[in-house]
Amino acid sequence: MRSFLSKLLRTQPRGLDKMAEVIEKEVWAEINCLSCANCCKSMTPTFTKKDIDRISAHFDQTPSEFKEKWLEKDRNGDWMNVKRPCQFLDKKTHMCSIYEIRPSDCAGFPHLSKKRMIDYIHVHKQNIEYCPATYSMVQKMQLKFSEK
Numbered sequence: 001m002r003s004f005l006s007k008l009l010r011t012q013p014r015g016l017d018k019m020a021e022v023i024e025k026e027v028w029a030e031i032n033c034l035s036c037a038n039c040c041k042s043m044t045p046t047f048t049k050k051d052i053d054r055i056s057a058h059f060d061q062t063p064s065e066f067k068e069k070w071l072e073k074d075r076n077g078d079w080m081n082v083k084r085p086c087q088f089l090d091k092k093t094h095m096c097s098i099y100e101i102r103p104s105d106c107a108g109f110p111h112l113s114k115k116r117m118i119d120y121i122h123v124h125k126q127n128i129e130y131c132p133a134t135y136s137m138v139q140k141m142q143l144k145f146s147e148k
Protein backbone atom coordinates (compact mmCIF):
# COMPACT_ATOMS: atom_id res chain seq x y z
CA MET A 1 0.00 0.00 0.00
CA ARG A 2 2.85 2.38 0.78
CA SER A 3 4.42 1.65 -2.62
CA PHE A 4 1.06 2.38 -4.24
CA LEU A 5 0.89 5.72 -2.40
CA SER A 6 4.48 6.53 -3.41
CA LYS A 7 3.54 5.83 -7.02
CA LEU A 8 0.58 8.23 -6.72
CA LEU A 9 2.96 10.87 -5.43
CA ARG A 10 5.34 10.27 -8.33
CA THR A 11 2.76 10.13 -11.10
CA GLN A 12 0.11 12.51 -9.66
CA PRO A 13 -2.74 11.09 -11.79
CA ARG A 14 -5.47 13.47 -12.92
CA GLY A 15 -8.78 13.31 -11.09
CA LEU A 16 -7.24 12.04 -7.86
CA ASP A 17 -8.88 14.65 -5.62
CA LYS A 18 -12.32 13.99 -7.09
CA MET A 19 -11.79 10.25 -6.64
CA ALA A 20 -10.78 10.74 -3.00
CA GLU A 21 -13.94 12.75 -2.38
CA VAL A 22 -16.15 9.94 -3.74
CA ILE A 23 -14.23 7.21 -1.94
CA GLU A 24 -14.34 9.09 1.37
CA LYS A 25 -18.14 8.89 1.32
CA GLU A 26 -17.97 5.13 0.71
CA VAL A 27 -15.48 4.71 3.55
CA TRP A 28 -17.61 6.57 6.10
CA ALA A 29 -20.66 4.54 5.10
CA GLU A 30 -18.74 1.46 6.27
CA ILE A 31 -16.60 2.64 9.17
CA ASN A 32 -17.73 4.05 12.48
CA CYS A 33 -15.07 5.93 14.43
CA LEU A 34 -17.03 5.48 17.66
CA SER A 35 -16.39 1.75 17.57
CA CYS A 36 -12.69 2.28 16.83
CA ALA A 37 -10.99 5.24 18.55
CA ASN A 38 -7.65 3.74 17.56
CA CYS A 39 -6.18 7.14 16.70
CA CYS A 40 -6.94 8.35 20.24
CA LYS A 41 -5.50 5.16 21.70
CA SER A 42 -2.30 4.83 19.73
CA MET A 43 -1.41 8.20 18.19
CA THR A 44 -1.11 11.81 19.29
CA PRO A 45 -2.60 14.89 17.72
CA THR A 46 -0.48 17.98 17.13
CA PHE A 47 -1.66 20.77 19.43
CA THR A 48 -1.56 24.25 17.89
CA LYS A 49 -1.25 27.37 20.05
CA LYS A 50 -4.97 28.01 19.50
CA ASP A 51 -5.79 24.45 20.63
CA ILE A 52 -3.67 24.86 23.76
CA ASP A 53 -5.22 28.24 24.61
CA ARG A 54 -8.76 26.92 24.10
CA ILE A 55 -8.39 23.62 25.94
CA SER A 56 -6.35 25.00 28.85
CA ALA A 57 -8.95 27.75 29.37
CA HIS A 58 -11.63 25.05 29.52
CA PHE A 59 -9.74 23.43 32.41
CA ASP A 60 -8.98 26.75 34.11
CA GLN A 61 -5.30 26.27 33.50
CA THR A 62 -2.74 28.56 31.97
CA PRO A 63 -1.30 27.31 28.65
CA SER A 64 2.00 26.66 30.47
CA GLU A 65 0.29 24.57 33.15
CA PHE A 66 -1.51 22.59 30.47
CA LYS A 67 1.69 21.93 28.52
CA GLU A 68 3.55 21.02 31.70
CA LYS A 69 0.87 18.50 32.66
CA TRP A 70 0.13 16.78 29.33
CA LEU A 71 2.42 17.75 26.46
CA GLU A 72 5.96 17.52 25.18
CA LYS A 73 7.70 18.99 22.15
CA ASP A 74 8.68 16.61 19.38
CA ARG A 75 11.86 17.00 17.34
CA ASN A 76 10.08 19.39 14.95
CA GLY A 77 9.07 21.65 17.83
CA ASP A 78 5.39 20.61 17.69
CA TRP A 79 3.39 20.03 20.88
CA MET A 80 2.28 16.40 21.27
CA ASN A 81 0.68 14.29 23.99
CA VAL A 82 3.09 12.58 26.36
CA LYS A 83 0.66 9.74 27.01
CA ARG A 84 -1.09 7.15 24.85
CA PRO A 85 -4.02 6.64 24.95
CA CYS A 86 -4.89 10.33 24.92
CA GLN A 87 -5.71 11.63 28.41
CA PHE A 88 -9.00 13.00 27.07
CA LEU A 89 -10.29 9.65 25.84
CA ASP A 90 -12.98 8.52 28.27
CA LYS A 91 -11.94 5.08 29.53
CA LYS A 92 -15.50 3.80 29.84
CA THR A 93 -17.19 5.17 26.74
CA HIS A 94 -14.09 5.34 24.50
CA MET A 95 -15.30 8.75 23.39
CA CYS A 96 -13.51 12.07 23.42
CA SER A 97 -14.30 13.92 26.66
CA ILE A 98 -13.46 17.30 25.08
CA TYR A 99 -15.11 16.63 21.71
CA GLU A 100 -16.49 20.16 21.21
CA ILE A 101 -13.11 21.78 21.84
CA ARG A 102 -10.78 19.00 20.63
CA PRO A 103 -7.60 19.92 18.74
CA SER A 104 -8.16 20.88 15.11
CA ASP A 105 -5.90 17.99 14.10
CA CYS A 106 -8.40 15.56 15.72
CA ALA A 107 -11.34 17.30 14.05
CA GLY A 108 -9.80 16.83 10.61
CA PHE A 109 -8.34 13.38 11.16
CA PRO A 110 -7.75 11.19 9.11
CA HIS A 111 -7.72 13.89 6.41
CA LEU A 112 -9.00 11.53 3.70
CA SER A 113 -10.08 14.03 1.07
CA LYS A 114 -8.25 17.29 0.86
CA LYS A 115 -8.11 19.91 -1.89
CA ARG A 116 -4.75 18.44 -2.87
CA MET A 117 -4.60 14.85 -1.78
CA ILE A 118 -1.00 14.70 -2.94
CA ASP A 119 -0.03 16.95 -0.01
CA TYR A 120 -1.38 14.33 2.43
CA ILE A 121 0.15 11.19 0.90
CA HIS A 122 2.88 11.16 3.58
CA VAL A 123 0.17 11.33 6.27
CA HIS A 124 -1.79 8.45 4.74
CA LYS A 125 1.42 6.42 4.53
CA GLN A 126 1.80 6.71 8.30
CA ASN A 127 -1.86 6.22 9.10
CA ILE A 128 -2.64 3.04 7.14
CA GLU A 129 -1.05 1.17 10.01
CA TYR A 130 -3.39 2.64 12.65
CA CYS A 131 -6.54 3.88 10.95
CA PRO A 132 -9.06 1.47 9.37
CA ALA A 133 -10.63 4.37 7.43
CA THR A 134 -7.31 5.26 5.80
CA TYR A 135 -6.63 1.59 5.10
CA SER A 136 -10.02 1.22 3.45
CA MET A 137 -9.56 4.36 1.35
CA VAL A 138 -6.20 3.20 0.01
CA GLN A 139 -7.60 -0.27 -0.66
CA LYS A 140 -10.53 1.21 -2.61
CA MET A 141 -8.17 3.44 -4.58
CA GLN A 142 -5.98 0.48 -5.49
CA LEU A 143 -9.09 -1.32 -6.73
CA LYS A 144 -10.25 1.65 -8.82
CA PHE A 145 -6.82 2.03 -10.43
CA SER A 146 -6.60 -1.69 -11.16
CA GLU A 147 -9.96 -1.44 -13.01
CA LYS A 148 -8.75 1.42 -15.25
Ligand code: SF4
Pocket residue numbers: 039040044045086087088089090095096097098099102103106
Ligand atom coordinates in the same frame (compact mmCIF):
# COMPACT_ATOMS: atom_id res chain seq x y z
S1 SF4 B 1 -8.40 15.05 22.11
FE1 SF4 B 1 -10.15 13.70 21.88
S2 SF4 B 1 -10.26 13.24 19.68
FE2 SF4 B 1 -8.22 14.06 20.11
S3 SF4 B 1 -6.90 12.27 20.49
FE3 SF4 B 1 -7.68 12.99 22.47
S4 SF4 B 1 -9.52 11.79 22.84
FE4 SF4 B 1 -9.04 11.62 20.66
Ligand code: SF4
Pocket residue numbers: 031032033034036037038039040109110130131132133134
Ligand atom coordinates in the same frame (compact mmCIF):
# COMPACT_ATOMS: atom_id res chain seq x y z
S1 SF4 C 1 -8.32 5.39 13.69
FE1 SF4 C 1 -9.44 6.11 11.88
S2 SF4 C 1 -11.31 4.88 11.83
FE2 SF4 C 1 -10.43 4.72 13.89
S3 SF4 C 1 -11.42 6.32 15.08
FE3 SF4 C 1 -9.54 7.20 14.28
S4 SF4 C 1 -10.17 8.18 12.35
FE4 SF4 C 1 -11.79 6.76 12.93
